Amino acid sequence: MAAHTNGVNGAAHARALTPGIYAPIPTFFKPETEDLDLDAFAGHVVRLAKANVRPLVAGSMGEAVHLTHAERASLISTARRxxxxxxxPDVPVIAGTGTGSTRETVELCHEAAAAGADFVIVIASGYFAGALSRDALRAYFVEVAEKSPLPVIIYNFPGASGGIDLDSDLITELAEQCPNLCGVKLTCGNVGKLTRICATVSEKSFAASHPRKNPKAPFLVLGGFADFIVPSTFVNGHGAIIGLANVAPHACAKLFELSVASVADPSRLPEAQRLQGVVARGDFTIAKTSIAGTKDLVERLYGYGGLPRKPLPPISAKAAQALWDHPHVRELVAVERELSGKVAQ
Known part of the structure; x- marks a missing residue:
């Protein structure tokens, strides 16, 4: 795919999709009105990018289902600016564009491109999950990939799509068939599935036999949880898109760095395994509290975060304090502060 015109600054700029850690950025709201808090959002995007964590805007963590088209576009353009x-300027922006219908999903892909996104990530709609056969799901992703002006990442998240769980054969077939697909995020947590997909798409022969429409957007296989970054790297995975990176960006980025280094130098593996344990325990504990818990931790650590948009409930004061006091969280916070150059508190 040729360089697209950035909808914010009008400059043609093809940014690369590369292995690493990406964070689905929470959407922050003003407490009294639930209007977008774009200042907090912009600051958080930059904070993470400086820690080598790249942003994904209007995803599940960003409460995309609670956002209007205009709000999605505003978040994308704010992140880019x-x-x-x-x-x-070389940090790419991924935008979530999956929604109820194929038609609207394609529409959101075009709007994301106009607002300044570089890539989109698309989930299958779960509203009519029982009626969506394997052929219907294939047709959905094929049509979106063909009509999107931006390269498309498949988002496999059964918990947010009515239980739809794409298998490794279908994902691999889609990667082979659709040159505008540039990856998959596996929030199914299935390491075996990740291994099987990587066994095909991470081979050099795949890129030669199935070149991408955009040479700067190879097909990446990304985990959706922080607890298997080391194992996925050793089967030629490409990193992860993880909510935990909002809380501990330096720790998550360092874990990926150590994982890659360990493949070339096994003496680094014990260090990677130790950090993987810290990150995995923290991820397991924090994920139980979902978006509200993550936002509360961001508030405690960075001074902004706030509440989810209704009807999603906030975390209770008791549960929030218990999360903050949990030994797995305290351990992760200590490591994050150490890696970010702060004095542990």
Whole structure:
């Protein structure tokens, strides 16, 4: 795919999709009105990018289902402007565009491109999950990939799509068939599935036999949880898109760095395994509290975060304190502060 025109600054700029850690950025709301808090959002995007964590806007963690089209576009353009202003013009922006119908999903892909996104990530709608056969799901992703002006990442998240769980054969077949697909995020947590997909798409022969429409957007296999970054790297996975990176960006980025280093130098593996344990325990504990818990931790750590948009309930004060006091969280926070150069508190 040729360089697209950035909808914010009007400059043609093809940014690369590369292995690493990506964070689905929470959407922050003003407490009294539930309007977008774009200042907090912009600051958080830059904070993470400086820790080598790239942003995904309007995803599940970003409460995309609670956002209007205009709000999605505003978040994308805000992220792009913030990154450019911070001297980070090469950091790409991924935008969530999956919604109820194929037609609207394609529409959102075009709107994301106009707002300044570089890639989109698309989930299958779960509203009519029982009626969506394997052929219907294949047709959905094929049509979206063909009509999207931006490269498309498949988002496999059964918990948010009515239980739809794409298997490794279908994902691999889609990767082979659709040159505008540039990856998959596996929030099914299935390491075996990740291994099987990587066994095909991570081979050099795959890129030669099935070149991408955009040469800067190879097909990446990304985990959806932080607890198997080391194992996925050793089967030629490409990193992860993880909510935990909002809380501990330096720790998550360092874990991926150590994982890659360990493949070339096994003496680094014990260090990677130790950090993987810290991150995995923290991820397991924090994930139980979902978006509200993550936002509360971000508030405690960075001074912004706030509440989810209704009807999603906030975390209770008791549960929030218990999460903050949990030994797995305290251990993760200590490591994050150490890696970010702060004095542990």
């Amino acid at each position: 913030a990154l450019d202003a911070a001297g980070l």
